[in-house]
Amino acid sequence: MRSLFITATGTNIGKTHTTLKLIEALAARGFSVGVFKPIETGVSDTAPDATILLEVCRKVNRNFADFTPADITAYTFPLPAAPFCADTEHIINIDTILEKYRQLSKRCDILLVEGAGGLMVPVTKDFFMIDLAKALKSKVLLVTPSQLGCINDTLLSMEALETRKIPFEWCVNLYEDRDTFAQVTQPYYNAVFPGWWTVEKGLETFVQKL
Numbered sequence: 001m002r003s004l005f006i007t008a009t010g011t012n013i014g015k016t017h018t019t020l021k022l023i024e025a026l027a028a029r030g031f032s033v034g035v036f037k038p039i040e041t042g043v044s045d046t047a048p049d050a051t052i053l054l055e056v057c058r059k060v061n062r063n064f065a066d067f068t069p070a071d072i073t074a075y076t077f078p079l080p081a082a083p084f085c086a087d088t089e090h091i092i093n094i095d096t097i098l099e100k101y102r103q104l105s106k107r108c109d110i111l112l113v114e115g116a117g118g119l120m121v122p123v124t125k126d127f128f129m130i131d132l133a134k135a136l137k138s139k140v141l142l143v144t145p146s147q148l149g150c151i152n153d154t155l156l157s158m159e160a161l162e163t164r165k166i167p168f169e170w171c172v173n174l175y176e177d178r179d180t181f182a183q184v185t186q187p188y189y190n191a192v193f194p195g196w197w198t199v200e201k202g203l204e205t206f207v208q209k210l
Contacts, residue, residue, distance in 0.1 A: 002109070002110045002111075002139075002210070003101075003105070003110065003111040003112070003113055003136060003137075003138040003139075004022070004110065004111075004112055004113065004138060004139055004140075004141055004210070005113045005115060005132075005133040005136060005138035005139070005140045005141070006018055006019050006022070006112060006113065006114045006115065006140075006141050006143065007115040007118065007119055007129060007130075007133065007140055007141070007142055007143070007157075008115075008117075008118055008142065008143040008144065008145075009118050009119075009142070009143075009144050009145060009150065009153035009154060009156075009157050010117060010118045010145075010153065011116075011117045011118070013118075013143050013144065013145045013173060014143050014145070014173030014175060014199065015114050015115065015143055016049050016052065016053065016114060017173065017199070018141070018143050018171070018173060018199050018203075019035065019053060019112050019114050020052065020053065020056050021199060021203055022112055022141075022203070022207070023035065023053070023056050023057055023060060023112065024056065024060070025203055025204060025207045026110060026112075026207055026210070027059075027060035027061070029207060029208075031108075031109045031110050032060075032061050032063065032107075032108045032109040032110075033057060033060055033061055033108055033109070033110055033111075033112065034057065034061060034063070034064060034104050034105070034107055034108030034110070034111040034112065035050075035053040035054060035057045035064070035072055035104075035111070035112050035113075035114070036072055036073075036100065036101060036104050036111055036112070036113045036114070037049055037050040037053060037072055037073050037113075037114050037116075038073065038074045038075070038097045038100070038101070038113065038115070038116070038132065039073070039074060039075045039076070039077075039083045039092070039097075039116050039123065040073055040075075040076050040077075040116065041076070041077045041078075041079060041080055041081055041082070041083060041086040041116065042077075042078070042079070042080030042081075042086075043076040043077060043078060044078055046069050047069045047070075047073055047076050049114065050069035050070075050072050050073045050076075051069045053072065053112075053114065054067060054068075054069055054071075054072055057072075061107070061108060063107035063108065064107060064108075072104065073100075074096055074097045074100045075087070075091070075092055075096075075097075082116075082117060082121045082122050083116060083121065083122065083123045083124075084122035084123060084124055084125060085122075087124075090124075092123060092124055094123070094124070094127060094132070094135065097132065098135065098136070101113070101136055110210070113133075113136060113138060115129045115132070115133070116129060117129065118157065119133075119142075119157050119160050119161070120160065130160055130161070130164060130166070133166060134164055134166055139167045139168065139169075140161060140166055140167065140168035140169075141168065141169055141170070141171065141206075142154075142157055142158070142161065142168055142169070142170035142171075143170070143171060143172075143173050143199070144157070144170055144171070144172050144173070145172070145173060145175070145176055146172055146173065146174045146175055146176055146177055146178055146181045146185065147176040147177040148177055148180070148184055148185070150172075150185060151185055151188055151189075154170065157170075158170065169206060170196070171196070171197050171198060171199050171202060171203070171206070172189075172196065172197070172198045172199070173198070173199045174198045174199070174200055
C-alpha cells in the first residue's frame with residue numbers, strides 16, 4: 001500500500017478539490033483508492049470535507065461503501081481553528097491517528113491523506129502537520145495558490161519539506177487571481193521551476209508517475 005499526503009501553503013487553498021480529482025484519476029487507472037482526513041475542525045455536526053471525500057471514494061472503492069465520515073477521521077472539533085487550538089481538552093493522541101491510518105490502509109491500494117491547513121499548523125504543542133506527513137512516511141503533494149504573494153508561501157513550504165527530507169511534488173491550484181497569475185507569478189515559476197504544473201493540466205501526468 002502506498003500513501004500520498006495532500007497539504008497546502010495554508011487553508012482554503014484547494015486540498016479537497018485536488019484530492020477529489022486524485023481519487024477519480026487514480027480509480028480510472030485501476031487503483032483501489034482510500035481517503036483519510038485525520039483531523040477536521042469547524043465541524044458542527046458532520047465533517048464537511050470528510051463527507052465529500054467519502055462520497056466520491058465510495059463510488060470507486062466498495063471497501064469504503066459502508067463507512068461514515070466519522071470512520072475516515074480520527075478527530076473533529078467544532079472550533080474552526082488549528083487542531084491544537086480547537087482541541088480545548090487536549091485529547092489528540094498521535095498514536096490514535098497512526099492506528100486509524102493503518103486500519104484504512106488495509107482497505108485500499110493507495111490512501112490519500114488530506115491534512116488540515118498548511119504544513120506548520122500545530123496538531124499538538126510540539127507536533128505539526130508536517131511531522132504527521134513524516135510519521136506516515138508518505139510522499140507529499142503540496143498545493144499552492146495562484147494569488148499575489150504565493151511565491152513566498154510556496155518557497156517557505158518547500159524549504160520546510162526539504163529541511164525534513166520529505167519527498168514531495170507541488171502544483172498550483174489556478175483559482176484566485178487567475179487572470180493576473182501569468183504576469184505577477186508565472187514568470188518566476190517558469191524561470192526557476194520549468195516543470196511546474198497546475199491541478200487543471202498536470203494531474204494526469206502526476207498520477208502516471210505514482
